[in-house]
Amino acid sequence: xxxxxxxxxxxxxxxxxxxxxxxxxxxxxxxxxxxxxxxxxxxxxxxxxxxxxxxxxxxxxxxxxxxxxxxxxxxxxxxxxxxxxxxxxxxxxxxxxxxxxxxxxxxxxxxxxx
Amino acid sequence: xxxxxxxxxxxxxxxxxxxxxxxxxxxxxxxxxxxxxxxxxxxxxxxxxxxxxxxxxxxxxxxxxxxxxxxxxxxxxxxxxxxxxxxxxxxxxxxxxxxxxxxxxxxxxxxxxxx
Numbered sequence: 001x002x003x004x005x006x007x008x009x010x011x012x013x014x015x016x017x018x019x020x021x022x023x024x025x026x027x028x029x030x031x032x033x034x035x036x037x038x039x040x041x042x043x044x045x046x047x048x049x050x051x052x053x054x055x056x057x058x059x060x061x062x063x064x065x066x067x068x069x070x071x072x073x074x075x076x077x078x079x080x081x082x083x084x085x086x087x088x089x090x091x092x093x094x095x096x097x098x099x100x101x102x103x104x105x106x107x108x109x110x111x112x113x114x
Numbered sequence: 115x116x117x118x119x120x121x122x123x124x125x126x127x128x129x130x131x132x133x134x135x136x137x138x139x140x141x142x143x144x145x146x147x148x149x150x151x152x153x154x155x156x157x158x159x160x161x162x163x164x165x166x167x168x169x170x171x172x173x174x175x176x177x178x179x180x181x182x183x184x185x186x187x188x189x190x191x192x193x194x195x196x197x198x199x200x201x202x203x204x205x206x207x208x209x210x211x212x213x214x215x216x217x218x219x220x221x222x223x224x225x226x227x228x229x
Contacts, residue, residue: 043219107157
């Protein structure tokens with residue numbers, strides 16, 4: 001139980017295009033999901049907290065117009081990287097808040113912007 | 115504010131020998147503490163968690179951790195390392211019962227297992 005999926009697992013795009021990443025809780029409902037970014041050989045950096053039916057809460061320094069988050073249902077949150085540039089290339093990981101305040105993580109999405 | 119310090123950025127052990135990954139935390143509230151493992155190019159997998167119940171927590175794959183409030187520590191141990199244990203390990207703290215609960219991650223410890 002408590003499985004979280006992400007799609008796609010890999011994406012390569014051209015600079016200036018937008019990319020949408022999906023995060024789904026497969027066997028539980030999650031009113032709260034989180035989006036993290038991880039640079040090579042570094043720890044995870046929280047980008048934003050996504051709450052179902054309301055606006056996401058962004059961490060300091062994260063551009064909300066750049067990283068659009070939508071949490072339209074109890075099992076799906078999406079992160080859209082708008083007008084992507086090479087510096088947006090990274091590993092993006094989502095998590096869903098389950099029972100007992102435990103976060104269950106997706107497998108991650110590797111984004112490469114050319 | 116909560117914080118986590120993983121005392122070693124890299125630990126190397128021989129296969130079959132014990133593993134110790136050290137973690138100290140700081141929290142103004144009763145914390146929840148977690149250990150996650152990340153294999154290369156993979157997401158994070160929960161190894162174990164402490165949420166104010168038993169101080170010795172047993173997790174998956176033979177790992178366990180002991181919550182020591184007096185030492186503000188939550189070290190991860192395993193009696194005998196296996197090659198498949200080689201990965202990055204993150205010690206994590208969060209507020210218990212805060213509803214909206216972002217996690218605070220340590221910088222990670224890379225575990226190498228030598229044959």
